[in-house]
Amino acid sequence: MESLSFDLSQTALREVNQFLHGADLASKVSKVSITQPDGKHAIAAGLNADVEVEIDGHAGYYAAGMNQLARVTITGSAGTGVAENMMSGSVHVKGFASNAAGATAQGGLLVIDGDAGLRCGISLKGADIVVGGSVGSFSAFMAQAGNLVILGDAGEALGDSIYEARIFVRGKVKSLGADCEEKTMGDAEKKILADLLARAGHKDVSVDSFKLYGSARTLYNFHVDNAGAY
């Protein structure tokens, strides 16, 4: 199994992404390193192969978006929409992530070691996100399925209009959004949390230091008393 390196100051990003989209990539190469990313957009977006990709530096918008199978690591920070609509595989941001990290992601694991910006996990559809730092306002807005684990604090309107996703927060929550409430953490949820913490490199963090938030399910059905609001 070969390992390959691309320097984005020398090779065009489109060429690198086309290589990563090539047929039978996983049989040709096991690891791809990308240096000098310098904040370029859509680096390693749209992968669909069981390979390891390391982006050494700061990535721009939509890095590793729509990821399937690949294991992508960004050693620096990531711009807006990292791992948006990820289907499977994993994305690990060692620095901070900007707004809308993991938006609409349907599967796989997104790990952010630093802070995440606003709208982290917006419309989450089944993926798992573990944020080592804090998240900005409107995170997990309309999140439908999956788990958002926050080791730091959460901003305003956490989990607004949430469906069946779970939010675990260790720090303070500035405010909860509409229809989001604290839940009792049962053994099943503790197991999910412990597993995610271990996979994200936080196995020493106690699950008992977290609170669980989820949907109060009061917005699921039309309520006639709200008719005046329409």
Add this chain to the structure above:
Amino acid sequence: MCGIVGLLVKKPALREQLGELMMPMLIGMTERGPDSAGLAVFNDTVDVDHRKISIYSGFTEAGEDFDWNGLVHGLREHLVIDARVQARGNHAVLTVSGEPEAARHWIKEHHPRLHLLSTGRSISVFKDVGTPAEVADRYDFKSLKGTHVVAHTRMATESAITADRAHPFTAGEDFCLIHNGSLSNAAGLRRKLEPLGIHFETDNDTEAACRYIEWRLGEGDTLHQALDHAFKELDGFYTLLMATSDQLALVRDPFACKPAVVAEHDDYVAIASEFRSLAHLPGIRDAKVFEPGPEEMYVWKA
């Protein structure tokens, strides 16, 4: 969209290279703003009895062949003041003694199609339509020296593509503002300020923000108080970068709709809409890179 960049050098030796260091930052924002570009640079502060006035002649018939020396002679003769000019095509920086308002008034009266870009002891403004590379080349941005600079690449959404609607906007003296975003209540701000005697020169939304904040400063607000008022009054999406003779200030709207990244280094503070404009700064790997939070004020002293 639009791109904003700002660079404040802390190491005096770097002042000589301010334009050179800023150039890749500006070019890096070309995709965010390909229709116009501009900057405000702070340098060569004149004494308290003098002011620098930046002027654009692109709307006059002569355009870049405007008779700048004729303008200087006229000012000297009619107002009996010191006047000198440093011209580059359709832009000039005029230095005058005495009451700056008298000089501004005389220029507007005798050359109504000249557009005044800025007034102050240290600010100079250059802005025009064209790609950032074309505009930078036209006015030789890379040779600029100074303590700090803010620059903008524009993708017009709220008003037409003309030189006077490019950024930076200025108000009062030694104050300028650049903006990524759009304001939905710019007309309302204008209706509030015009009865107070504040004159607008374009229909651009950023001009309203610029004049609003400068008005608050003139009312005695500190920069922090003025920005607190701005958070309450400005409705829309914005990352605003402001500069005075000795400060840079950055704010983002409460929803952080528009981006910003900051790099703090021992030798400089650099601000840009995206990291790709910071990637080529010397020593960037040692800088503290972070994303400024929404509705917070960041102020750096020159």
